[in-house]
Amino acid sequence: MNTSRKLASLQQSQFQKYSQSSTPHTFFNLLTSPELLSTVEDLLPEHRERSFPSTETLSMFLAQAMGTDNSCQNIVNEAALTRAISGLPPCSSNTGSYCKARQRLPLSMVSGLVRQTGMQMTAQVPRHWRWQGRPIRLIDGTTVELPDTEENRRAYPQTREGSGCPLSRIVGITCLASGALLNAAIGPFAGKGSGEQALLRTLLDTFNTGDIVLGDAYFGTYFLLAELMARNVDAVFEQYGAR
Numbered sequence: 001m002n003t004s005r006k007l008a009s010l011q012q013s014q015f016q017k018y019s020q021s022s023t024p025h026t027f028f029n030l031l032t033s034p035e036l037l038s039t040v041e042d043l044l045p046e047h048r049e050r051s052f053p054s055t056e057t058l059s060m061f062l063a064q065a066m067g068t069d070n071s072c073q074n075i076v077n078e079a080a081l082t083r084a085i086s087g088l089p090p091c092s093s094n095t096g097s098y099c100k101a102r103q104r105l106p107l108s109m110v111s112g113l114v115r116q117t118g119m120q121m122t123a124q125v126p127r128h129w130r131w132q133g134r135p136i137r138l139i140d141g142t143t144v145e146l147p148d149t150e151e152n153r154r155a156y157p158q159t160r161e162g163s164g165c166p167l168s169r170i171v172g173i174t175c176l177a178s179g180a181l182l183n184a185a186i187g188p189f190a191g192k193g194s195g196e197q198a199l200l201r202t203l204l205d206t207f208n209t210g211d212i213v214l215g216d217a218y219f220g221t222y223f224l225l226a227e228l229m230a231r232n233v234d235a236v237f238e239q240y241g242a243r
Contacts, residue, residue, distance in 0.1 A: 022066045024079060027059040031113075039116045043109040051091055052101035054109065061102055072099055114181060121180035129177040136176040137207060139215040141196035143169050143189055157190045171199040173206050176214070182206050197221065207233045 031040050032055065044054055052060070056079075064075040072095040080093050127133050145165040146152045156166035167189035173182045183206040185199040196218060204227060207213065213228060213235040220237030228235050 022063055023082075024056070024059040024063045024075070025082065027062040028056060031055055031059060035120060036113065036116065039112060040109075043106070043112045051097050054101075054105060057098070057101040058105060058110070058113075060098065061105070111184075115183055118175070118180040118182040121178045122175045122182065125175070125177040131212065134210055134212055135208075136212045136214055137182065138174045138176055139171065139200060139213060139219060141169060141171040141199065141218075143167050156188050169194060169196065169199065171196050171203065173203055197224065200224070201227075204228075204231070207231060209233065212236065 030036065040055060060075050060079055063078075064070050064072070067074070073093075076095050076098050077093055079098075080091050083089070083091055122135065125135075130136065144167070146156055146168055148165045152166040156168050168186055169189050170184060170186050172184040174180065175182055183203045185202045187199050188194045200219070207228070209232040211233045213233060215235070215237050217238040217240035219235075220240050225235055225237075
């Protein structure tokens, strides 16, 4: 096994080990740590005291997504057991309250924390992980299928009129050195202003002076290059056809 494969195998095993040990309590401690507490408090919506407050709900949601059994019932059972062991008032093992609490999580809170943790991870990257000491930002887009609900069909067009699941387009910016997601934009799959270029334009403030942007041929347009140069950001794109 060569060095690259050994490294990849080690990283995968470490990730699996971490994911298996990630509990709602682990994520709650992270969200209420000095590094994130002020951001969490600023993004918390006005709310009354409920069975599942926003911070606890988000902690459970993160643990649910990372776990091997990512069912709602499993994470609610775990929360009920933890409360009982800790001597706290018991909570119902019914998943209804948790699912409603999860739906109440504000998108601004989740996206704000993603940006905050992404920048914190990037700031801790050793200098020698960067190219000539300069950070490299990867940009790319993709599409995802959404649940086939009436609300989603109104906001996002289907693949074919009257059939298929609603589709959305996502464009993200990641740090090459750390792999952290720095920012992302989501929009309809089709229609005016729905292309990857349009979504990327909403994210340009993510780049800082001295950054190097790396993307595929689709992004190598005059207007984007001119805008990045004006921000003192260099870019590397594959040549598109005969352009």
